[in-house]
Amino acid sequence: MGKKRKVLKMRCDCGGSFKVGTQEFDGLEIDALVCSKCGFVTLTKDQAKRLMKLRQMMDSLGKRKVVRIGNTCGVTFPAILVHPGQEVDIRPLMPNKYILTFGK
Numbered sequence: 001m002g003k004k005r006k007v008l009k010m011r012c013d014c015g016g017s018f019k020v021g022t023q024e025f026d027g028l029e030i031d032a033l034v035c036s037k038c039g040f041v042t043l044t045k046d047q048a049k050r051l052m053k054l055r056q057m058m059d060s061l062g063k064r065k066v067v068r069i070g071n072t073c074g075v076t077f078p079a080i081l082v083h084p085g086q087e088v089d090i091r092p093l094m095p096n097k098y099i100l101t102f103g104k
């Protein structure tokens with residue numbers, strides 16, 4: 001008879017169960033585990049990694065100035081985040097707000 005693997009369902013200390021929900025950390029929105037009973041918030045290893053990466057990005061980006069490049073204008077990014085030739089999709093959200101999605 002083989003050992004049966006029991007799937008562990010994470011439980012909060014209060015006995016409630018966790019559900020995935022969007023939470024805000026320092027102005028960053030990420031998925032987290034939220035106790036449906038007491039509201040305690042915790043992160044899985046992957047969620048914590050994601051938050052760390054976003055915090056690192058936020059620290060290295062911050063406020064920047066538009067620079068002139070020939071007849072056009074541009075915004076620079078730290079080389080640790082992007083690389084020359086990388087594709088970027090730019091979509092306006094509001095007249096002064098854009099969503100930038102970087103490809104590989």
Ligand SMILES: [Zn+2]
Pocket residue numbers: 012013014015016035036037038039040
């Ligand atoms: Zn709880």
